[in-house]
Amino acid sequence: GQQLNQSPQSMFIQEGEDVSMNCTSSSIFNTWLWYKQDPGEGPVLLIALYKAGELTSNGRLTAQFGITRKDSFLNISASIPSDVGIYFCAGHTSGSARQLTFGSGTQLTVLP
Amino acid sequence: DSGVTQTPKHLITATGQRVTLRCSPRSGDLSVYWYQQSLDQGLQFLIQYYNGEERAKGNILERFSAQQFPDLHSELNLSSLELGDSALYFCASSQWDSFGETQYFGPGTRLLVL
Numbered sequence: 162g163q164q165l166n167q168s169p170q171s172m173f174i175q176e177g178e179d180v181s182m183n184c185t186s187s188s189i190f191n192t193w194l195w196y197k198q199d200p201g202e203g204p205v206l207l208i209a210l211y212k213a214g215e216l217t218s219n220g221r222l223t224a225q226f227g228i229t230r231k232d233s234f235l236n237i238s239a240s241i242p243s244d245v246g247i248y249f250c251a252g253h254t255s256g257s258a259r260q261l262t263f264g265s266g267t268q269l270t271v272l273p
Numbered sequence: 274d275s276g277v278t279q280t281p282k283h284l285i286t287a288t289g290q291r292v293t294l295r296c297s298p299r300s301g302d303l304s305v306y307w308y309q310q311s312l313d314q315g316l317q318f319l320i321q322y323y324n325g326e327e328r329a330k331g332n333i334l335e336r337f338s339a340q341q342f343p344d345l346h347s348e349l350n351l352s353s354l355e356l357g358d359s360a361l362y363f364c365a366s367s368q369w370d371s372f373g374e375t376q377y378f379g380p381g382t383r384l385l386v387l
Contacts, residue, residue: 192373203275203363203378204316211373249316253374261306261376263316 164188167250167264174240175272182267183234184250193226193233194251194261204249208235240271276300277366277379285385291352294382298345298366304328305347306376307339310361322347354386 167184174180184193192211196204208219210226210233217224223236233252237244250264276299286292298305307319318331322341341347351358361383365376
């Protein structure tokens with residue numbers, strides 16, 4: 162099946178710094194979604210991308226759907242303590258099986 | 274609040290037992306997905322239902338089953354539980370628009386098998 166390679170696996174940054182994480186795949190994806198998960202909670206949708214080349218912002222978050230349709234990145238600017246959590250990329254390919262494939266997650270820690 | 278509800282929030286049971294997890298999708302969403310998340314693991318897709326019918330299967334064990342009812346709520350049944358079944362179980366419902374599909378997750382059920 163399709164696999165998403167998400168990197169980095171974990172990040173430790175200082176408050177105020179910018180963060181970048183990305184997902185790549187050997188398959189073409191039609192949708193890229195970025196979720197954040199707080200401990201013990203369900204993933205919360207941050208940004209959804211549906212077209213190659215699309216660049217979308219949500220506050221301090223910016224995500225892009227790669228031109229090749231095989232990658233996506235998420236940037237967080239001016240990080241704050243509440244940005245701590247696990248960030249997952251997810252996407253699905255065309256076809257009848259509409260299951261999302263998830264990346265393995267990026268654990269973000271923001272140091273004061 | 275995503276609009277997806279799951280009950281119970283926590284469940285503690287013993288090996289060999291059977292439990293039922295319940296999910297109510299967002300109003301108007303016809304699709305329900307079930308996922309398992311073990312400690313320090315990613316989200317593993319289990320099964321999808323659309324308007325009462327099974328649509329897709331992922332890494333779901335034979336001991337597990339699910340169904341979606343006419344009112345669109347869904348139940349995930351886990352039987353002959355093993356220690357390794359301890360995990361967070363999430364359901365998600367989805368909506369489609371002109372751009373594509375977006376899934377919204379519930380708060381999860383934390384299952385502990387002792």
